[in-house]
Amino acid sequence: MSEINAIEVPKWGLSMEEGTVTVWRVSEGTSFRKGDLLCEVETSKITNELEAPFDGLLRRIVAQPGETLPVGGVLAVSASETVSEAEIEEFLSSRGAHPAPAAAPTQETAPAAAPAPTAAPTPTAPAVPKPAASSGSTLVPESLQGQTSGEVFATPHALKLAAKLSLDLDKVTGSGRAGRVSMQDVHNAIRAAGGSVATPPPPARSVLPGRTLKDDSEVDATPVARRLAGNLGINLHDCRATGSRGRVCEADVREAERKFGLVTTSPEPASDAESPVEFETVAFDSMRKAIGKRLQASKRDAPHFRLTADLEIDALLALRKQINAMVPSVKLSVNDFIVKACGAALLRVPEVNVQFDEQTQSVRRYTYADVSVAVALPSGLITPIVRNTDTRSLASVSEEVHSLVTKAKSGTLAPEEFQGGTFTVSNLGMYGVREFDAIINPPQAAILAVGAGAQRPVVVNGEVIPRTILTVTLSCDHRVIDGALGASFLAELKRFVESPALMLV
Structure with missing residues (x-):
């Protein structure tokens, strides 16, 4: 057993619970080196490439593309050539990853027992067409007919075929490792005994002209x-x-x-009175399931309250225009300023720069600001993180946001680039949304919803003058953040946004 190693679903991040195999990059019987790409596994947010954790020989692929396994589940088995198939089956059975070979006939022979009384009274020539009828033009000679015992070592496909044809696998010689009987062995035995094997028709698939x-x-x-x-x-x-x-x-x-x-x-077929179906049922993918699960838990468990503030951004727009004009390599957006201002405000009000631990009912207060930025994807939402936002320059924040958004849209984010964070910014201003409120992204305790900036009339010293106003809404977890504390954060944010030069020093 020491020569057998399992290739398992790794845990890429604290919130990962399961993974779905999308494609295998190596095939059974192929040797690989540590670090080689074995397969791709889709998690709740991204598709990760699984690299080989050791040198080995891929002897068995357990999880086929499309199958979902929990973290730690066995994807494949690596073993040397000296290890028999029986030993691999025993190893998989001990891991609960695959039924032992002895168990498969029990499952297959149980349903096959029903037609047995029909075949038993007529074991002569009329019984031969029975299996033929169930398998097209395949004819099983009488010498091979019967029920398979529970001791035969055969592939699952061979066991299913034998049950379907009422064929006794005890009479078939296996050519696989340790004498394992395969589908090809069954076909060869039928032909050798004078029977015939139908050639399966190609899958029905119409070809467009x-x-x-x-x-x-x-x-x-x-x-x-x-x-x-x-x-x-x-x-x-x-x-x-x-x-x-x-x-x-x-x-x-x-x-x-x-x-x-x-x-x-x-x-x-619909009747004449029925109208055609005008909708399409779309199943949730893993990302949408994860979003629904996490945000439902957040809405249910975290008592949300919201604070709204209007920020004047005329000075910010002027500074942005000046920097973009003077530094051709930098193209700052309003969102870059908001992300940077949040990082600065979080350090001034560290009680908001926290995560809430549900299990221990405690608060983690961080000395650095990791601001998550919500990015909309066709399949859902992901929140890559601008690490150490408080210490970055505006140009660095802008460059990092652009890089993370590009990775998010191409599906190449690493788990550490979107898991964690101490605060989230969700901006819908580019869609013309004036204001909205957002649901907190656990384990964080607050999220800022940013609307569109627009000119509005403002009264200054008794005169009505136009100002560019941007409305933000702060959603807070009341278990961690009280109203006055949330208001203090918004006041600091307002100070940085309305006096953007503070973000340059």
């Missing part, structure tokens, strides 16, 4: 996109690859579907 006909099995695509393309009869070569790492994603297949004018019909 005028479209690409070449094999698309090597096109890099997500499992969902590949299944959808097969159902619609769309060749993946005809789809634009806009997904992460240049893969064809579901949206690309849907775009091709619209381009070809395909109409998906319901499997049940």
Whole structure:
């Protein structure tokens, strides 16, 4: 057993609970070195590349693309060539990752026992067509018919086929490691005994007229996109690859579907009185599930209260225009100033620069400000973190925000780049939203919702003059932050935003 090693789902971050295999980059029987890319695993937010933690030989892939496993679950098994298949099965059984080979026949023979009385009274020639009827033109000779015992060492596919054909695997010689019986062994035994094996027809897949006909099995695509393309009869070569790492994603297949004018019909014919279905059911992906779970818990467990303030940003806009004009390599946005101002304000009011630990019912107060910036993606929302915002220059904040947003949209963020943070800024001003309130991103205790800046009439010394006003709303967790404390933070934020030169010293 010492020569067998499990390749497991790693824990990439404190909040990670499970991962979904999207693609394997190595195949069974392939040797690999420590650090080699083995597969890609999708978590709640991003797709990570799993590197080999040691040198080895990939003997068994346990989790196929599309399968979801908890952290620590066995993805594959590495073992030397001297290790038998039986030892690997025993190892997987001990890990609870795969049923032991002896257990599989029990599951398969139980349902197969039902047709046994039908076959038993007529063991002569009429019994031969029975399995043939269940498998097309496959004919199993009488000499191979029977029920498989629970001691046969066979692949799961061979066991299922034997149960379907009422074939006794005890009469089949296995050619695999440790005498394991495979599907090919079953087919060879049938032919050797004088029977015949049907050639399975290719999967039914209509091909669109005028479209690409070449094999698309090597096109890099997500499992969902590949299944959808097969159902619609769309060749993946005809789809634009806009997904992460240049893969064809579901949206690309849907775009091709619209381009070809395909109409998906319901499997049940609708009556004349029924109107056509005018909606599409879209299942939650892992990111949307994680967002729903975390924000529902935040809304339920954290008693939110909100404080709103209007900030005059004319001086900020003037400084931004001056810096952008004088320093060609720097292009500051209003959001960059807001992120920097939040970092500075958090250091002035450190009681807001905190995380709340639900388990220990305690508060972690940080000496540095890690400001998360909400980024909208087609599949949901992610909050990459500008580390040490309080000590960065405006140019550095701008450069870091741009880099993180680019990584977020391409799906290449590392876990440490979006997990954690002490405060979040969510800006919808670019969409013309005047003001809104946001839900706190746990374990943080506050989030700032930023609206659009617009000119509004302001009374100054009895005169009405235009000022550019930006409305912000601070959502606070009342378990940690009281009203006066939240107001103190907004006052400091207002001071930095309305006197932006303070952020330069």
